[in-house]
Amino acid sequence: MSGTAFRPSDAVDFLVIGAGAAGGVVAKELSTAGFRVVVLEQGPYLTEKDYTHDEIKYTYQPGLTNDPKVQPITYRKNQSEQAKPVKAIMYGRQVGGGSVHFTANYWRFHESDFDERSQFGNVPGADLADWPIKYADLEPYYTKAEYELGISGLGGANPFEAPRSKPYPLPPMPVKSSGVLFERAAKKLGLHPYPAPMAILSQPYQGRAACVHCGFCEYFGCEMRAKSSTLVSVIPIAEKTGRCEIRPNSYVRKIETDAHGRATGAVYFDANRREVFQRAKAVVLCANGVETARLLLLSKSKLFPQGLANSSGLVGTHLMWDNGGLAMGLFEHPLNEYKGIQVTRVIHDYYRADPKRGFYGGAGLDARFNYYPANFALQGMPPDAPKWGAEYKQLLRTYFTHTMTVLAHTSSLPQLRNSISLDPDLKDFWGLPATRVTFDQHPDDAATLKWALAKQVEILEAAGAKKIWTSGITMEDMLPSTHLMGTCRMGNDPKQSVVDRSNRSHDVPNLLIVDGSSFVTSARQQPTATIQALAYRAADYAVQAAKRGELG
């Protein structure tokens, strides 16, 4: 942490809201370009010294994620239902955001992800649309992200991947038993397994140590600084400029505007629940696919009666979900999957949507294990096994070390009716309206989940699993969503979108919005690489625009 501190009354060049996967990148880019930046982060400023292998803290309690006791969330499937308190969404809540506790999958989108509407046509009941940008527009920024953050992988190993200008900066992580079994089975089936691209260091990189394979990645912060979160990669660079202040425990309640409709800063609650107004010449909103929309809706004013940047009425709409079912397999010999990172092999053979299937959708599949001792015993056992007693105890002796998962990452169609809105009744700890999630799957999403699950099972069968079981794939089984996409979609038409092709708000010229909310379509999940590529690209645009005096 650096000692840079700006006065709230001092109008800094940029106010960044959210210090996560996108906000960390934006802060680094803007501060190294010479601008003065304040980053407001609602969560605390933790470091590797704060992290532990404590499952009770991080899987039982929301150690690094939003706590519904403080920030309640209500959920309903559709508008005719009364929303009830349910933790329907989950996001990282500290400096570094979700990049701290994520599994670290780092997939680029495919070229085909940017114009699926043109390829596939209209899907009844959905709002499938092309992105206003193409893969080629993002490619340099994917590369920049991979090099600045530190991504391990093997370029060219996935025959379906889009062209890349450079190989990964680091070789892939060592394969685990789940990866070996998955690769063997996939090849037998004529598929194309490849080493998972991961935001985890396989070798020392830029002053950080390599991964020691402790196995506590998903839900946990990395004690070795080997997971390439923004916390350990770009945020320290931003702070070193002396022009960037990361201000934790700062919960924004409103983005303010002047009489001309330009953003002037934001009002937030500090750690003592005192209200502070931080002035700024421009605002970059990076609060995630849910909180970004909520904050815009909270930022209503006379000039913006529907909420800020919402002349289209689309803020909060087209929320997309983190879809995917689990297939699990028990094997003869020990896999010891709790050792090492969660994922080492992936296939994209089923990625492209194919009209011949009779529904829209596609999936990426990975071989993984994302359980720890207690949550495995609680949730990882086959549904036909006893849930307690001597036999259950006996099964635990072998199942924990002999089990692996094939997980699907499946598409989620954008639909107008799936949304983030303000709950009319429930308030959070600060007295602000709670987040209300309205979401139900499109029939094609359900069909994709079912179709993918059969492929997952097929792989485990080909791998020689002694026993195979699967998770449920109903909407209830998909709660909570951790990949928060849509709600401020990008587009050229201000009536059909919230931000333009450079992530600038159509309505407020000095407000940029960049995070998962900008997504027009969901691709096949794993949004982090694209969130960060968009963040680099938006920051590039912001630097040029600010230098031309357009943002001040």
Place this chain on the structure above:
Amino acid sequence: MQSTRRVWLSQCAGIAALADIAAAQQHAHEAVRSSNPPAFQTFDAATAAEIDAITSQIIPSTDGPGAHEAGVVYFIDRALATFDEHLREAYRTGMGSVQQKRKEMFPSSAGIAALTSEQQIQLIHAIEARYSKTADFFELLRAHTLYGFLGNPSYGGNRDRVGWKLIGFEDRMAYEPPFGYYDAHPDGEAR
């Protein structure tokens, strides 16, 4: 993410008291880390014995240390005094319903701990039954038992790491590949 798809019971318990949650959580965090806790902070000795009896059927000690040896009841007692304080009422009413069921099933019995092992097993089958009054409480008890048996020992359970030893979890800060049998035999000839 996927392994927490199921909405936690502790989070379903409602939005009880919003005020001072942050401070309470900090306090809870510090409290659970204190060493040598007083015998019990939440339960009286009789209740502790009853809960010990039930959790000892969830993970029995028939073939090596179980919930009893792991100190699961101590873990639950501390959880209810700290990070799961909001679940005390669920325990009070849940145990009340369990005792009622016991009296129905075994009218002459003095308590759960006094039942035979066979009777305790019958009782648990009855209280875990889907849609029964006690089904949610049993799920909570099961979750607490498993976290107490397999969670970090600093919370008072998993004494001598008996849970981790049972399932084969080594608890080291670092490992070297190969991690398992199949990455040690990548060509698969030994299958």
